[in-house]
Amino acid sequence: MYTRWFKRLTILVLLLVIAPAARPIFSDSMPTSLLIERKGKAAPGTPEQRILAAIDAIRAGQIADATATVEALLLEQPNYRLAHLLRGDLYAMRAMAIRGIGGGLDNKEVAAQLEDLRQEAFQRNQHRLNPPHVNKLPGNLLVFAPEMKHAILVDTRASRIYIYANDNGTPKYVTDFYATIGKLGFDKYKEGDQRTPLGVYFVTSHLPREQLDKTYGDKADLYGVGAWPLSYPNELDRSQGRTGHGIWLHGVPEATYARAPLASNGCVAMANPEMQKIAEYLQLGKTAVVIAPGVQWLTQDDWAKQRDRAMETVEGWRHAWAERQTSRYLNYYSDQFRSDDGQNLRTWSEQKASVNNSKDWVDIELKDLSIFAAGENGSQLVSSFEQDYRSNNLENRMKKRLYWQRDGQGWRIVWEGASNAG
Known part of the structure; x- marks a missing residue:
């Protein structure tokens, strides 16, 4: 007894x-x-x-x-x-x-x-x-490419991850979950800084638990049910000198249901049952993951206006280029512009002026356009598309991306080039 x-x-x-x-x-x-x-x-x-x-x-x-x-x-x-x-x-x-x-x-x-x-x-x-605004739309998700079924939105300050469906081009709320980010917060700049990056990324692959076990042994438990790598560093990150790799969406160790809000080495981690639910919405190579320091909640009318302005900006750039209106075209570029081959605004301007003078006609078509907003208060736009360029002496088709930064006069392109994901 x-x-x-x-x-x-x-x-x-x-x-x-x-x-x-x-x-x-x-x-x-x-x-x-x-x-x-x-x-x-x-x-x-x-x-x-x-x-x-x-x-x-x-x-x-x-x-x-x-x-x-x-x-x-x-x-x-x-x-x-x-x-x-x-x-x-x-x-x-x-x-x-x-x-x-x-x-x-x-x-x-x-x-x-x-x-x-x-x-x-x-x-x-x-x-x-402060639950999701069911009668409002996130200004971070503006244009879905037609084949993009869902987009993921991570609010780093609120420790929250949202899933939105592509409802004929309009984001439709699906669900949301608590999420963990880097130990030292967000805005990753260098390898090992234990911060989660901010920007627009794409899910590139899936690492199931079995594969993680073979690769990492006992350390694989850190990732729980599996991992879904993101395209960090993206093109703009690399042009800005940001380093690091291995930023993933993943689960948590078996010994815990959830981790603290600031606990990862830079990844976005969710409870294992919730990570499995999120995985159902991920299309490898297509699903955008927008990581932002807050969500822009807009009325449907304001969201539509913001979407239309973003599309008009991209279309204005395309039209000025196709019409060989060099001065108007170059006005879309920032003084801090860099191209994927390292050109600055001066060398880019010289090249484009020379090319336009050599053309009799130009036709440019943009297909599968997507536009997402990142940064503080949506201060960065990321437009991705398939570009079909034809002229009297050249035909070229490529997947392309433009990164736009908002300034006092509107949107300006800070990076342009071939896209590496999404």
């Missing part, structure tokens, strides 16, 4: 001491008198909906319901660290009042892990308070 009770006491102590970590949103102090012994009702829903329901129940003093919800969640996701931490807090409340998530665990040795989990809870709750 003594041995059995000793084992139970040991398990309880372990739950209080080693349960993992997180933060917001309890009341400043939760009196133990609220802990009425009754059978609670577990909240339904996704793991994220349940973890937030448990936090709400704790705040409301509905401890039995919170306990039932956490226990049901852990039966479904036994490695969900944030849920373990809440369970530890619920046990601690039986002995004392606590302040905030992780208040039942006062241990400096795990302070960093506690803060990670608190930030995860904070980001999930912020998303609930």
